[in-house]
Amino acid sequence: MSIAHILGFPRIGAQRELKFAQEAFWRGEINEATLRDVGSDLRARHWALQQEAGLDFVTVGDFAWYDQVLSTLSLFGALPSRYGFDGQHTSLENYFTAARGNTQHVAMEMTKWFDTNYHYLVPEWTADTEFQLQKNNALLEEVRQAQQLGHRVKVSLLGPLSLLYLGKVKSGLNSSLDLLHKILRAYQNLLSALQEIGVEWVQIDEPILVVDLSPEWLRAFEPSYQLLSAKAPKLLLTTYFDAVAEHADLLHRLPVDGVHIDVVRAPQQLEALLKDWPQGRVLSLGVIDGRNIWRADLSTLLQRYLPVQVQLQDKRAPLWLAASCSLLHVPVDLDVENKLDPELRSWLAFAVQKLTEIVSLKHALDGRLETVQAQFTLADAALQSRRVSKRIHIDAVQKRLTQVQPRDAERKSPFAQRIIAQQQRFDLPLFPTTTVGSFPQTATIRQARAAYKRGGLKHLEYLEAMRAEIAHVVAAQEKIGLDVLVHGEAERNDMVEYFGEQLWGYGFTQFGWVQSYGSRCVKPPFIYGDVCRPEAMTVTWSAYAQSLTQKPMKGMLTGPITMLQWSFVRDDQPRSTTALQIALALRDEVADLEKAGIGMIQIDEPAFREGLPLKQKDWTAYLENAVRAFKLCSAVVSDETQIHTHMCYAEFNDILPWIAAMDADVISIETSRSAMELLEGFSDFAYPNHIGPGVYDIHSPRVAKMSEMQTLLQKARQLLPDQSIWVNPDCGLKTRAWPETMAALEHMVQAAKLLRASC
Ligand code: GLN
Ligand code: ZN
Secondary structure, eight states: OOEEOOSOOOSSOTTOHHHHHHHHHHTTSSOHHHHHHHHHHHHHHHHHHHHHHTOSSEEESOOOSSOHHHHHHHHTTOSOGGGOOOSSOOOHHHHHHHHHOOSSSOOOOEEEOTTSSOEEEOOEEETTOOOOOOTTOHHHHHHHHHHHTTOOEEEEEEOHHHHHHHSEEEESOSOGGGGHHHHHHHHHHHHHHHHHTTOOEEEEEOGGGGSOOOHHHHHHHHHHHHHHHHTSSEEEEEOOSSOOGGGHHHHHHSOOSEEEEETTTOTTHHHHHHTTOOTTOEEEEEEEOSSOOBOOOHHHHHHHHHHHHHHHHHTTOOEEEEESSOGGGSOSOGGGOTTSOHHHHHTBOOHHHHHHHHHHHHHHHTTOGGGGHHHHHHHHHHHHHHHHOTTTOOHHHHHHHHTOOGGGGSOSSOHHHHHHHHHHHHOOOSSOBOOOSBOOOOHHHHHHHHHHHHTSSOHHHHHHHHHHHHHHHHHHHHHHTOSSBOOBOTTOSSTTHHHHTTSEEEEOOSSOOEEEETTEEEOOOEEEEEEEOSSOSSHHHHHHHHHTOSSOBEEEEEOHHHHHHTSBOOSSSOHHHHHHHHHHHHHHHHHHHHHTTOOEEEEEOTTTTTTOOSSGGGHHHHHHHHHHHHHHHHTTSOTTSEEEEEOOSOOOGGGHHHHHHHOOSEEEEOOTTTTTTHHHHHHHTTOOSEEEEBOSOSSSSOOOOHHHHHHHHHHHHHHSOGGGBOBBOSSOOTTSOHHHHHHHHHHHHHHHHHHHHHO
């Protein structure tokens, strides 16, 4: 008999109930008790779904008021001390202050959870950090709640080594491993407390095993788990997002009762793990994709895992079946998508549907295929229709890709030559000023867009509203005295959705929300078919904007990698192929913009860096393709047309050769909060093209002083040649209001002018 379980369920709720409750609580509209009730209702509902679907356990511990890493810290009272935590009890207030900051304290830093779009709060480690299991903590309470509801509980817990690894050493420590013995003691206490209240299994997540770990970290696993397993429920050590084949020996040696591996992302690791698999040890296979929304190919999975089941039976090793990782990364329930085209819908499975898939596979493997035949039939039919559907396979798109020549991805002349032609054409001053693209998205703009979508505003009325906004944005920029203008992106609700809606191959859900961080959710589109562009997407907006000014107007597009990273991507062809298809669609848009007289075109790639694979050995393949995709869309233009890109904040140092290989004439990046530190890498590398280091932070309404921007620019001048420096804010201005935007940009232009005068 195999066991069906999951590593975690989305906590936000099918209607984003948690988000709305959190936000109401922060605004003071509901009290803590009401918020807690919403949380406990959601947990109860999610466990009921797991039980009704036929899972053998419900998973407890995947709930968090904001973030699972923060919740683990709070379980051990290990929040940074500045948030007023008294050492005994982490209140919800301390917890939210750590997550969101208050007037005295900035929030904890946030960063991406491995290669997902989920953000966790980064633990801060100092020599004084203590780990003290909190009495009456949330986890024990949740376990009791599930037990009272009559569920068989498996607890999910972030493992101590991953928790340490994901934190940042702030002071007084050589390495976060210096805290190991302290943290292990606290975990021991927790595990024995869980054992005392009758928990049979704890799933202990150690996802860091999939990244390139140093020997020091690897060595820490065995002794740590010796300690932890001494007095604890049974431990299922879970890994996900990539392979752990290289640690097969270590995993075999670890004194745990089971191991979970992700065989969706890394199916090839199974063989290495199965070899010498210990007698009697549970192997949990993550067979259903926890990172994507496609209906599983149950028949193929059944064929693939029947022999594995036999192999395991020989070793009396129980087989467990699960989704590859926590279902946190997929939307909750497909059933509520009543507007979705029925054919598209038949191809999908969200968290709730995935529960049934896991259970169906379990029954089939256990010899009860007839009881789940209906599920298999539906899955087979969906697969067959995806294989042949003309909505997916567009011959012309595939053919075009095969005909791409290397020269299609190369500009006509090298940068040194292009920049002369561009300089002649635009005649820009030293330190040219510009912005990253969007201007404030006022309530009026959002209302107009929403009314248009609902049908309340006719097409021409909508055009008129947007044109009025463009005219306003252009006039404002002229008044400020910027050198290169933008149209302001009023027509865009989101930089990916806007383009996705105009491309073949993209689908959209109504309620497909996924938690990004805290109460923030995103609704990624899904790419189901070959991507192409039926008609121009931005040309009329940009051309209209250009008609209003003598200054150069910068066209504004979202790049292929960002279009890919922020969507659910089809699983029936390599991601790299989908990226190149998007690139070709964008190439046509770039060509059309150029034809319409737009002399500068910015192709945003804020997700370029986040697409990097978790293992360094896979970087080159990814980067080669990502650079190729960017060049494929940009290299279509003549030398005199200037290509810009924008990348927000990222760690660039280790990928600078690739950033340079993109060969954008100008790149803008977010540098103000790091006080231009990022530029040091560009400087050491002698980055050849032009750079616009952000001179003020756009995340806050605070208007930066002109002197601050001057200081930053002086710093930039120490690192880069004057001729290569552009002056711009850190990122787009869509979340800002007009008064602060005007003031800040005026300061920025002033700072650039003074600098010019001084040279
Ligand atoms: N052009 C986009 C904007 O200004 C860029 C946004 C981004 O980098 N995330 O809004
Ligand atoms: Zn940005």
